[in-house]
Amino acid sequence: MLNTLKGLGVTLRGALRPKVTAEYPKEHLPLDERFMGFPALTWDSARVEPFCTGCMVCVRYCPTQCMTAQMTDNPKFTEGVSHRKKIIESFEINLGRCILCGICVDVCNFDAIEMSHEHERSERLRNANRVDLPTLLEMGKTYQAKVGWKQAKSNAPSPNERETAKAAAKSAKALAGDGPESGDQTGAVDGGDQV
Amino acid sequence: MNGFGNVSGARGLTALSGSESPPSPGSEPGTVDMMVNMGPQHPATHGVFRMELRVDGERVLDLVPHIGYLHRGSEKLCEHELYSQIITLFDRLDYVSNFNNELVLVTAVEKLMSVEPPPRAELIRIIMCEFNRIASHLLFYGTFAIDMGAMTPVLYNFRDREKVQALFESVSGARMMHNYFRVGGVKQDVDADFAARALTLCDDLERGVDDSDRLLSENAIFIERTSGIGVISGEAALDWGLSGPVLRASGVPYDVRVEEPYSRYAELDFGVPVGSAGDCWDRFYVRILEARESIGIIRQAIALMEPGETMARVRQIARPPAGEVYAHCENPRGDLGVYIVSDGGERPYRLKVRPPSFCNLQALRDLTVGHYIADAVVILGTLDIVLGEVDR
Numbered sequence: 271m272l273n274t275l276k277g278l279g280v281t282l283r284g285a286l287r288p289k290v291t292a293e294y295p296k297e298h299l300p301l302d303e304r305f306m307g308f309p310a311l312t313w314d315s316a317r318v319e320p321f322c323t324g325c326m327v328c329v330r331y332c333p334t335q336c337m338t339a340q341m342t343d344n345p346k347f348t349e350g351v352s353h354r355k356k357i358i359e360s361f362e363i364n365l366g367r368c369i370l371c372g373i374c375v376d377v378c379n380f381d382a383i384e385m386s387h388e389h390e391r392s393e394r395l396r397n398a399n400r401v402d403l404p405t406l407l408e409m410g411k412t413y414q415a416k417v418g419w420k421q422a423k424s425n426a427p428s429p430n431e432r433e434t435a436k437a438a439a440k441s442a443k444a445l446a447g448d449g450p451e452s453g454d455q456t457g458a459v460d461g462g463d464q465v
Numbered sequence: 466m467n468g469f470g471n472v473s474g475a476r477g478l479t480a481l482s483g484s485e486s487p488p489s490p491g492s493e494p495g496t497v498d499m500m501v502n503m504g505p506q507h508p509a510t511h512g513v514f515r516m517e518l519r520v521d522g523e524r525v526l527d528l529v530p531h532i533g534y535l536h537r538g539s540e541k542l543c544e545h546e547l548y549s550q551i552i553t554l555f556d557r558l559d560y561v562s563n564f565n566n567e568l569v570l571v572t573a574v575e576k577l578m579s580v581e582p583p584p585r586a587e588l589i590r591i592i593m594c595e596f597n598r599i600a601s602h603l604l605f606y607g608t609f610a611i612d613m614g615a616m617t618p619v620l621y622n623f624r625d626r627e628k629v630q631a632l633f634e635s636v637s638g639a640r641m642m643h644n645y646f647r648v649g650g651v652k653q654d655v656d657a658d659f660a661a662r663a664l665t666l667c668d669d670l671e672r673g674v675d676d677s678d679r680l681l682s683e684n685a686i687f688i689e690r691t692s693g694i695g696v697i698s699g700e701a702a703l704d705w706g707l708s709g710p711v712l713r714a715s716g717v718p719y720d721v722r723v724e725e726p727y728s729r730y731a732e733l734d735f736g737v738p739v740g741s742a743g744d745c746w747d748r749f750y751v752r753i754l755e756a757r758e759s760i761g762i763i764r765q766a767i768a769l770m771e772p773g774e775t776m777a778r779v780r781q782i783a784r785p786p787a788g789e790v791y792a793h794c795e796n797p798r799g800d801l802g803v804y805i806v807s808d809g810g811e812r813p814y815r816l817k818v819r820p821p822s823f824c825n826l827q828a829l830r831d832l833t834v835g836h837y838i839a840d841a842v843v844i845l846g847t848l849d850i851v852l853g854e855v856d857r
């Protein structure tokens with residue numbers, strides 16, 4: 271008897287607690303920052319191309335072998351606007367096979383793949399959830415915008431930038447070459463000021 | 466074929482066909498043992514497990530378990546995967562205590578490679594494993610009550626378990642298949658507010674475990690259904706190779722965390738609850754007490770945490786030297802062991818798992834025979850098997 275009352279007490283208190291669930295399709299609970307959804311490819315907005323070079327490291331380390339990637343020469347490198355000699359041509363992930371383990375993100379050396387927050391991609395057929403490069407990049411862009419994604423290390427200079435930098439250095443040298451002594455003195459004076 | 470359903474007395478048939486010779490006076494009326502198939506789609510078998518019961522009325526005369534419906538060949542698969550990829554397979558062995566599974570694998574590989582993970586990483590691992598133990602036990606209280614027809618506890622327990630999984634998600638990025646432990650540490654350090662969140666969660670869980678205790682432990686019907694059911698003595702339990710709460714409920718204080726402390730369990734102070742009767746009630750109550758001990762462990766571990774590295778300096782692709790190693794850890798279900806033979810390559814030559822659920826399941830026949838069919842469900846419930854681990 272006493273125990274029944276005890277049990278009823280628990281039930282009563284339970285009824286008064288706030289609810290923790292949400293009516294899923296209508297309502298969404300907030301996702302955590304570290305939430306691992308499907309992998310997506312990131313977009314380098316500075317170079318206007320994907321980060322991915324198609325090096326296939328992620329493809330080799332994926333435990334379910336659900337990815338394929340094809341590398342190609344980067345035309346932007348020939349034009350001199352990008353530092354990437356090679357770029358991804360086609361990329362496919364079979365999301366129906368992906369187990370969301372995050373190993374691909376760990377092994378990628380170029381920050382090119384991230385576990386996005388995308389998780390609502392159900393399909394009726396077993397093989398219908400294959401996504402191609404544009405979709406992956408789209409997912410990546412959405413994710414980058416959502417979390418304010420920043421690349422870990424900045425891009426290496428592109429050939430054009432290197433040219434400009436070289437030219438700038440040369441002109442600076444040439445300027446300095448006009449009056450080597452005076453230039454040296456200025457440097458010394460500058461240094462003295464700073465001390 | 467299986468010796469079941471052997472129609473011993475044909476009395477019923479003769480009676481139907483006109484009854485030329487009525488049974489001679491004085492002889493017992495013959496009875497027919499019935500074969501009842503339970504599972505593999507029975508909700509009380511917690512997965513895909515099948516029991517063949519030979520029953521006499523409501524009494525169980527014999528029981529044959531059938532396993533293998535969830536066999537995925539994990540051990541063989543491991544021979545073809547890198548050590549970092551095997552962690553994902555271990556996540557899927559006992560899928561309600563993923564962190565504990567990951568821990569045993571990384572411990573084994575670290576032992577083989579003589580790698581020492583940084584102290585902070587070890588504490589993070591312990592905290593995660595103990596939270597997972599509580600989550601697993603919460604699931605047990607709920608499903609066990611459902612097995613006996615009590616619907617309420619499972620709702621409360623899932624609510625609390627949900628909070629644990631929310632914490633897991635904020636640490637590892639996944640609610641269940643985490644892939645968070647690494648050979649030599651953990652994937653990522655925890656957030657700055659982790660300690661505060663974990664401590665709040667401890668308070669919540671303490672209340673949750675108390676609720677289950679209040680709802681069930683002293684309930685008259687619950688006691689009626691569980692005490693004196695499925696009794697196994699300590700000696701018999703040891704003979705069967707049982708481990709974990711099932712063994713401790715029979716009064717044997719064996720806990721790998723105490724007997725062979727791994728990770729940093731030696732620095733932590735906690736008790737090992739044991740039962741006395743070895744019946745279903747004890748097996749249930751040991752788990753309630755254990756969850757409380759786990760909460761204590763988490764609080765101590767959080768107090769010990771200091772900022773620092775979370776990953777030792779090891780190659781990303783682990784390549785242990787040739788040799789063999791056995792490591793075992795205390796899982797929520799018992800003593801999970803892994804035996805690895807390495808030939809010096811990036812993949813194990815052979816990997817063998819000692820799954821506690823499988824070993825505990827061996828005692829099922831002995832425990833059940835002589836009880837009612839409804840008790841078979843209760844007894845199976847207290848063994849708390851996970852078929853992902855039994856079948857691998």
Ligand code: SF4
Pocket residue numbers: 321322323324325326327328329339358377378379380381382383
């Ligand atoms: S995502 Fe990274 S690892 Fe994979 S192919 Fe692209 S650059 Fe290589």
Ligand code: SF4
Pocket residue numbers: 309331332333334335336337363367368369370371372373374375
């Ligand atoms: S998350 Fe895992 S399974 Fe999915 S693509 Fe990456 S490596 Fe493969």
